[in-house]
Amino acid sequence: MPKSKRKPATDAVAIIHRRYYEGKPDRLVALDQARANDDVARKIAALRTEAGLSQRQLAKLVGTTASVICRLEDADYKGHSLAMLQRIAAALDRRVTINFVKAQAGIRRLRGKVVWEGDLSETRAGHAP
Numbered sequence: 001m002p003k004s005k006r007k008p009a010t011d012a013v014a015i016i017h018r019r020y021y022e023g024k025p026d027r028l029v030a031l032d033q034a035r036a037n038d039d040v041a042r043k044i045a046a047l048r049t050e051a052g053l054s055q056r057q058l059a060k061l062v063g064t065t066a067s068v069i070c071r072l073e074d075a076d077y078k079g080h081s082l083a084m085l086q087r088i089a090a091a092l093d094r095r096v097t098i099n100f101v102k103a104q105a106g107i108r109r110l111r112g113k114v115v116w117e118g119d120l121s122e123t124r125a126g127h128a129p
Contacts, residue, residue, distance in 0.1 A: 038075040040085070045073040047092050061091035 021027050048058050048069070055073070056066040062084075071077050072084065082096065089096045 033078075034075075037078055037080070040080050041073050041075045041077060044069075044085075044088060047088070047094065048073075051092050058088070058091065062087045 021031060048055070051058075053061070054066075055069040059066045059069045062069070064084075064087075068084075072080065072088075085096050
């Protein structure tokens with residue numbers, strides 16, 4: 001049976017998603033985790049900046065070093081702990097809230113392994129399905 005031709009994509013995000021993520025659940029999970037780490041890092045930096053503090057000043061309020069704050073504000077850092085986030089929140093007169101949202105369609109974990117359920121061809125990187 002011949003493959004049906006796809007309409008050529010002109011959207012760069014759609015092209016990248018199709019080439020590197022479509023049908024690759026491990027990559028989609030890694031992308032989702034990277035987005036979460038980036039989100040936490042950006043929120044810490046934004047709150048610190050909004051408070052008019054340097055990394056060193058925030059570190060002193062939190063009881064840690066500036067290098068720890070720098071690391072927490074790095075999008076590639078994967079070790080954010082709830083305890084440290086609560087310390088930062090308290091230092092900035094905030095509190096931490098946690099939201100559990102529905103997993104992306106098609107991706108499930110079963111006994112620690114990623115299981116692919118369906119086609120995410122309509123999902124674009126950077127956009128929720």
